[in-house]
Amino acid sequence: MHGKPIPDCVSKESDPASGGAVHSWQACRRESYAALLEERKAGRIRAVGVSNFAAKHLDDFASEGLEPPAVHQMEIHPLWHDDDMLVRARRDGTIIQGYGCLGGKHTGATLLRNEGFRKISLQTNKSPAQVLLRWAVQRGASVIAGGSSEKHIGDNLDIFDFELTPTQMDFMDSIDPDAMKRMYGPAPEEIL
Secondary structure, three states: OOOOOOOOOOEEEEOOOOOOEEEEOHHHHHHHHHHHHHHHHOOOOOOOEEEOOOHHHHHHHHHOOOOOOOEEEEEOEOOEOOHHHHHHHHHHOOEEEEEOOOOOHHHOOHHHHOHHHHHHHHHHOOOHHHHHHHHHHHOOEEEOOOOOOHHHHHHHHOOOOOOOOHHHHHHHOOOOHHHOOOOOOOOHHHOO
């Protein structure tokens, strides 16, 4: 909270394992989400979304009778994807908006330099970035992709004139779930 007092909605419990305090943001999430749904009902906003939520966070909303979000923004790329969340989003009518699909500059372009993804880009006559974005779209996500130039932005939008084959998709999906690695922030399951 950057030096600000913790809001009243945060519950504080002692952690028997560490002896320290554990803060839960569950009530804050629920109150904020319910307030946003009220704003939507009043016509002041069109849609309510969440970002980086785990299933337990959405389960909490459902247990309170709150409807699923319209949009769920989450990290998605071949080295990190939550297949259960993608299935749930389809079931709930929630749009997954993927970020980090290209891995981000801070990773040293790990995904863009991946030899297997580069081979697929040669097979499809598309750039590695276009292959990665197309993979996310074929998984059912909309994507957020910037670019370092106008040309890159244009290229990143040019992903709807081809499809990856089932073999290519299987290859890109083949990472062992235990070996998956997030490139941005903590895992949603780690957020209380």
